[in-house]
Amino acid sequence: MKPIVIIILLLWSFNISAQKKYQRDYFDDGTLASEGWISNNQKINYWKYYHANGQLKSEGHYKKNERTKYWRTYRNNRTKESEGHYANGNKNKWWLFYDSEEKINHKCQLKNNQKNGYCLMYRNEKLVSAVKYSKGKKIKEWTDYQSFRKENSLKDLK
Incomplete structure (x- = not known):
């Protein structure tokens, strides 16, 4: 009888710790620092x-403590700073980066947190250059649309 009670208590305590719960964390002054869902001690x-x-x-x-899907970041004055995709905790696909007036400053293709593909650079919402990267290293830059178009396929920008 006693071993059965111990087993039931163990199973019950495991079930409680595995439940999904909403967590809030605070700065030392009591201001909210983060909030979100936890399951099995993972975000x-x-x-x-x-x-x-x-x-x-x-x-x-999050999925199993790693950032996933679409994320947005903001400056402390509420303006948007960046947004893009995560996969397996790493920045991937297209990311948009904004200036202090929330105008797109540049957008880049990323893979595993590195520039990998094209970065399109903007000034006052106008395209001023395109840069191609491979594993974080700059390969080539174009400063006019005609030369870029001549050497690249626009389907690479998808």
Whole structure:
């Protein structure tokens, strides 16, 4: 009888620790630092992070403690800083980067947190150059659309 009670208590305590719960973390002054879902001591689903001044810093999804899907980051004055895709905890695919007025400054193709593909550079919302990268290293830069178009396929920009 006694071993059965111990087994039941162990199973019950394991079940409670495996349940999904909403977690909030705070800065030392009591301001909310982050909030989101935890399961089996791992971040899952939707999370938000905050600057010390209380403004939203970043938001996005987790899967088994790794960032995944689409994320957005913000400056402490609420302006958008960047947004893009994560896969297996790494920045991948297209990422958009904004200036202090929330105009696109540049957008880049990333793979495993490195520039890998094209980066399109903007000034006052106008395309001024394109740069090609491979594993974080700059390969070539174009400063006019005609030369870029002549040497590249636009389907590479997908």
